[in-house]
Amino acid sequence: xxxxxxxxxxxxxxxxxxxxxLQNTKQAxxxxxxxxxxxxxxxxxxxxxxxxxxxxxxxxxxxxxxxxGKYWVTPAEMQTLKExxxxxxxxxxxxxxxxxxESGIPDFRSVDGLYNQQYDYPPEVILSATFFQHKxxxxxxxxxxxxxxxxxxxxxAHFALAKLEREKKLKAIITxxxxxxxxxxxxxxxxxxxxxxxxxxxxxxxRPYDISIILEMEIPLCECGGLxxxxxxxxxxxxxxxxxxxAVHYISQADVxxxxxxxxxxxxxxxxxxxxxxxxxxxxxxxxxxxxARVNLLLRTSIGYALGQKD
Ligand SMILES: [Zn+2]
Numbered sequence: 641x642x643x644x645x646x647x648x649x650x651x652x653x654x655x656x657x658x659x660x661x662l663q664n665t666k667q668a669x670x671x672x673x674x675x676x677x678x679x680x681x682x683x684x685x686x687x688x689x690x691x692x693x694x695x696x697x698x699x700x701x702x703x704x705x706x707x708x709g710k711y712w713v714t715p716a717e718m719q720t721l722k723e724x725x726x727x728x729x730x731x732x733x734x735x736x737x738x739x740x741x742e743s744g745i746p747d748f749r750s751v752d753g754l755y756n757q758q759y760d761y762p763p764e765v766i767l768s769a770t771f772f773q774h775k776x777x778x779x780x781x782x783x784x785x786x787x788x789x790x791x792x793x794x795x796x797a798h799f800a801l802a803k804l805e806r807e808k809k810l811k812a813i814i815t816x817x818x819x820x821x822x823x824x825x826x827x828x829x830x831x832x833x834x835x836x837x838x839x840x841x842x843x844x845x846x847r848p849y850d851i852s853i854i855l856e857m858e859i860p861l862c863e864c865g866g867l868x869x870x871x872x873x874x875x876x877x878x879x880x881x882x883x884x885x886x887a888v889h890y891i892s893q894a895d896v897x898x899x900x901x902x903x904x905x906x907x908x909x910x911x912x913x914x915x916x917x918x919x920x921x922x923x924x925x926x927x928x929x930x931x932x933a934r935v936n937l938l939l940r941t942s943i944g945y946a947l948g949q950k951d
Pocket of ligand 1: 842864
């Protein structure tokens, strides 16, 4: 990466640029100190990541760049989150790709995501129903390489949500992710809007298959000879209406709705949250969204950090 360095000459007279750079640096260092002081609790991987991010921000400031402020949440914001969660037994979580990126799964739409990588076709073309039908081998090559990630494990966000469900505080998780990590962390009521890589079925006889057939055969075929397809909603396909209806049900009945790791820019995320009628809408996201001004509590941080620090 070609970073513009911020050079401050050892003279008393500082240019406006040098002053700005120093101010940014000072600000970033203060924020880091605040962050570290606040983190006087058992270290978790997410906390370490947050700390590292803060250090990167200091580095950025030293290089004359604007710190991203990504993981900077205040103790007061964390306290409010804790109080809202403690007081409720009807929480619904709506999560996007950001929940899984902390487990090392790339976010399609983020800056580092798949959309910015180079393939013969854009991911949204490869992951379409038409492409699956006509270029099945190419579909599976991409799917195996990019959609099924070996050795991934649930992160602090998944575990924190599973714990809330066990404590009978969380009613449902609605996710746009297809990796099954919520279930791996122990969550039971998970509504997978886009399906799951762990479920596969024969397009001829509907026989179910687990993920191993996808990994083992170049073009996975059923015993009957039919083509096996992942139970994943491809582009051009519509969402499972029953799952969608359940999601609407839980969101409309929820006391607290926590939205995490999604920019809310993709259907159905943006439209689903309008079913929430309460006044405890919490948004936890690393970057800005067009909904930031409409939520009751906005935490500009990672889900793992926010939920993992809760207790
Ligand atoms: Zn079959």
